[in-house]
Amino acid sequence: MADPSKKKRSPYTKDRGALGAFEGETITRRRFVTGGALAAGGVATAAVGLPALGFALGPIFEKTVREGWQDVGPETDFNPKTYVPKVITIVADIGEAGKTTIYVRKATPADRSPSDKGKQPLPYVAISTRCAHLGCPVRYVQAAERFICPCHGGVYDSQGKVVGGPPVRPLDRFYTRVRNGRVQVGQRFSVNSHLQRFSPRDPSNHLDGLWQYLYPSRPTT
Ligand code: FES
Structure with missing residues (x-):
């Protein structure tokens, strides 16, 4: 009550x-x-x-390694000293417009990345020719051991690290593996100045320090 x-x-x-x-x-x-x-x-x-x-x-x-491996030739095509240009498809079903040139060589211990810690290092170095400044195609000059961009004077060393000009990070790379004696190239990834791997970024996006958080990976890259 x-x-x-x-x-x-x-x-x-x-x-x-x-x-x-x-x-x-x-x-x-x-x-x-x-x-x-x-x-x-x-x-x-x-x-x-x-x-x-x-x-x-x-x-x-983010899923950093996706499926889709492309054959770029037998292991005998490559050595650790000189880059071999190869053409791969980066966008399917659009013919020549979807192809790009990459530079491939056998990896050495000097190519070890902080991202390899506790993992099998990538057996080959496959470098993208898309300049990390605004995306012009770079060319490797063997005599100078430099990647040169004709657009605004971007210069990269033989590991793809920036040594001159306006690019803000090293050249992008592709995952590599060996299957039955043949070298295969997988998805593209970006690297910072220590060659630490990141998911693919657009040209001109920084990847060092706090800058990396201002330039997140986008699906269109
Ligand atoms: S696009 Fe390569 S230096 Fe500008």
Whole structure:
């Protein structure tokens, strides 16, 4: 049985004696404004914070090695000293427009990457000819042991690291493996100045320090 000494609290602010209350009002204006301001602040924080969190955590969930290996020739075609140009398909079903030249050579211990820790290192180095500045095709000059970009003077050493001009990171690479004595090339990946591997980025995207979080991988790269 209900205790008659306990009086039921009125839902109306006027009955509860709130200052400046109106007839029929169930929440004070101060409380209403405070709640609205808190909600607006929460929305603004989420609008700024969620994209930044996505950029930061996105690469953790990216699939960095995808299927799709292409044969570039027998192991006897390659050596550790000179790059051999090979043509591979990077976009299927569009003919010549979907093909690109890459430079391939046998890997040496100097090509070990921090990303190889605890893993089998890649057996071959396969370098992309897309300049990391704005995407012009670079050419390898064996005598100078340099990759040269004709567009704005970008220069890379024989590992594809930037040694001059405007490019912001080394040349991209492709995964490699050997099957039945033949060298196969897989998906492209990007590297930072320590040759640490990242999922593919667009030209001009930085990959060192905090800059990497401002340039996340996109599906179109
Ligand atoms: S596109 Fe290669 S240096 Fe600009």
